[in-house]
Amino acid sequence: MDNEEVFALPDHLVDHDYFLPVVYEDDHILREEEVEELVEEEEVEELDEEEEEEPMVRVSETYRLIPRVHNRSRIYVDNLGFKYYKLETKGQRVYLVCERQKQRNQYCPSTATVSANLNDNRIRLGFYHDHPPRVIDLNVPFLRETIGERGIDPAVTTLFMRTLYNNEIINHPEAAPNYTFI
Numbered sequence: 001m002d003n004e005e006v007f008a009l010p011d012h013l014v015d016h017d018y019f020l021p022v023v024y025e026d027d028h029i030l031r032e033e034e035v036e037e038l039v040e041e042e043e044v045e046e047l048d049e050e051e052e053e054e055p056m057v058r059v060s061e062t063y064r065l066i067p068r069v070h071n072r073s074r075i076y077v078d079n080l081g082f083k084y085y086k087l088e089t090k091g092q093r094v095y096l097v098c099e100r101q102k103q104r105n106q107y108c109p110s111t112a113t114v115s116a117n118l119n120d121n122r123i124r125l126g127f128y129h130d131h132p133p134r135v136i137d138l139n140v141p142f143l144r145e146t147i148g149e150r151g152i153d154p155a156v157t158t159l160f161m162r163t164l165y166n167n168e169i170i171n172h173p174e175a176a177p178n179y180t181f182i
Helices: 032-051 139-152 161-171
Strands: 063-067 074-078 083-090 093-098 111-115 123-125
Touching: 063 139, 074 111, 139 161
Parallel strands: none
Antiparallel strands: 063 074, 074 083, 083 093, 093 111, 111 123
């Protein structure tokens, strides 16, 4: 059955059938058994949804320091893999902010505090993160720091940076695939 035959349309609307009523020919009235089956299926789906537990919020407890590109600057990484930058130091407390606070389009309100004592590696969160942690290869920063230290060490007699790189790759094989000499 063609919609144009049933309804008289103005000529300029013949190509536009979006305003026509949709007629479903296979509509049928549900029997009582079908209605009961649908209700039972909905109840089972609701029970399944209730049984699914919400993921437990994990709290950061410890941290470790990893070197940054600049000499003596550090990044704080907690035991869950979130990265923090140092905001300020007041007394015996170091205040940290999530790495995403430097990005306007992916802002994260998370803050943390740590003790200025480096032997105390406990971290306390102020606000929780609203994103999953990024995957961090912790071996690469340590390799980069070692190569930098060896490069400025006056005791090293080699003139070629490539030789330093090759020697440190042997000492840090886990970081070798992710840090190439160019």
